[in-house]
Amino acid sequence: IKDEEYIKNLYELKEKFSGIKCLYVEDIMDNRIVMEEIFKQLGIEATFASNGEKAMKIFNEKKRKFDLVVTDLRLPVLSGQEVIQRIRKKEEMYKLNPIPIIVMTGEPFETEKRKCLEIYGANEFLSKPISLEELKQSLFKV
DSSP: OOOHHHHHHHHHHHHHHTOOOEEOOOHHHHHHHHHHHHHHHHTTTTEEEEEEEHHHHHHHHHHHOEEEEEOOOOOOOSSSSHHHHHHHHHHTTTOOOOOEEEEEEEEEOHHHHHHIIIIIIOSSSSSSSSOHHHHHHHHOOO
């Protein structure tokens, strides 16, 4: 991609995604740093949690409202699967509109993908390492 095309594309994406509030759950610091930069470039306001328990604490704070959750599966304390299930249970219990959830994991297995999408209630599934294009496509879908 030429630099001009990349900049134009990034500008258009930032216009589209600017102001989205995202809860990003990832235990590996290097991955959080990379995604922090990507979210910043896209204009997405990200809040980071290093494990599932912290994610649920942040998610359940009344003053915080998120438009999107992006989570890894393999997390300490509380897994990504459990995070998804707890969010979906809360939405069902309080009759809330479902928040889009994107799973971003190093587990590229088809069975894991199927479980996330069909059983746990995720909306999208991305295998790491991801490209900006893959993330963009998932964001457009949700």
